[in-house]
Amino acid sequence: MRRVLLLAWVLCTSACAWGPGMYMDENAFRERYAGKADAGADDAFEIIPIDAELLGKQQAARQQTRPAPRQDPLAEVAADYNYRVTAHDVLSVIVWDHPELTIPAGEFRSAEATGHPVAADGTMFFPHVGVIQVAGKTLREVRELLTQRLTHVIERPQLDVRVVGFRGQKVQVTGEVVAPSSLPITDVPLRVQDAISQARGPTPEADLRGVTLTRGGKTFTLDLQALYEQGDISQNWLLQDGDILHVSDRSRNKVFVLGEVRRPSSRVMLKGRMTLAEAIGDSEGFDPVSSNPAKVYVIRGSFDRPTIYKLDARSPDALLLATQFQLQPHDVVFVSAHNLTRWNRIITQIQPTVQMLWQAIDIGNRAVIIQSP
Numbered sequence: 001m002r003r004v005l006l007l008a009w010v011l012c013t014s015a016c017a018w019g020p021g022m023y024m025d026e027n028a029f030r031e032r033y034a035g036k037a038d039a040g041a042d043d044a045f046e047i048i049p050i051d052a053e054l055l056g057k058q059q060a061a062r063q064q065t066r067p068a069p070r071q072d073p074l075a076e077v078a079a080d081y082n083y084r085v086t087a088h089d090v091l092s093v094i095v096w097d098h099p100e101l102t103i104p105a106g107e108f109r110s111a112e113a114t115g116h117p118v119a120a121d122g123t124m125f126f127p128h129v130g131v132i133q134v135a136g137k138t139l140r141e142v143r144e145l146l147t148q149r150l151t152h153v154i155e156r157p158q159l160d161v162r163v164v165g166f167r168g169q170k171v172q173v174t175g176e177v178v179a180p181s182s183l184p185i186t187d188v189p190l191r192v193q194d195a196i197s198q199a200r201g202p203t204p205e206a207d208l209r210g211v212t213l214t215r216g217g218k219t220f221t222l223d224l225q226a227l228y229e230q231g232d233i234s235q236n237w238l239l240q241d242g243d244i245l246h247v248s249d250r251s252r253n254k255v256f257v258l259g260e261v262r263r264p265s266s267r268v269m270l271k272g273r274m275t276l277a278e279a280i281g282d283s284e285g286f287d288p289v290s291s292n293p294a295k296v297y298v299i300r301g302s303f304d305r306p307t308i309y310k311l312d313a314r315s316p317d318a319l320l321l322a323t324q325f326q327l328q329p330h331d332v333v334f335v336s337a338h339n340l341t342r343w344n345r346i347i348t349q350i351q352p353t354v355q356m357l358w359q360a361i362d363i364g365n366r367a368v369i370i371q372s373p
Contacts, residue, residue, distance in 0.1 A: 083187035090165030169241035176206035259335035260291035277322035295336035
């Protein structure tokens, strides 16, 4: 019996390496990535303590790494914007002092219904003028063309040309907006922010930092959050026919909180921002029975090149550091278990085996006593 108990004790004292549950072995981490650091970056695979010095460096880095200004490919077009008629548009032509050439709109007939449609080949018919090519022309050019043609039948004609039905050019707004829809390109320049506003704005689940614009088989990523919060107008591109504007959702911007917290879970970042204190607080805080606040880790990056930060939160004032430590999407926050907690879990695991051995030995001893004379 003494030998059995001694064996169980030896197993218990050496069980920290194979005990149940996850734990962070800092020495094993350093050995795993030994020799993989780049030249001049000896601490690339060190566990970095979260302190005031680190927060100061991160604050300076955030100020220097604002979203880079984007170059709008249509910047020159936007500077001197003129709408050009396209196929399927509807034009309204008013010839002053010649009502026979003007089809009036009324209560039961809209201007679009009584206008002159542009055919698929870009032509339009007008009395005394015939079929003329109008697609690709500005309204001023169409007016000058009609005026020139009407001078043969009307002395000094005066007319006005307007687009009453913008049907030929459209952009698509999809994703996390209140009303995904197809929007027409009109004589008023349509920019990214205008299109989202016309779709009744973003939903609460929208990720405005990653709005994608697909144009001509190419995809561009625009940061509208920088436009709203920092006034970066370079993110507000002019749209053109065929553009697809997609507002992605924020489900990809998750932070994972694991270990000894009351409610391990994944948390979605709001506007791409979340502090370490918010992540722990949203998980209902440390487990007061099993957690070891001295070992709170933030694991970032890929398995091949991870970066690990460590917070010693044994003193509550250390949480002030956590309120300033900004997390990034896909960060893993891990709260280690206390050594006593891990020991108790090991005991809980081996207790049934020890009890079974004890009962077997006890039954054997009783059998020997019964058989003895």
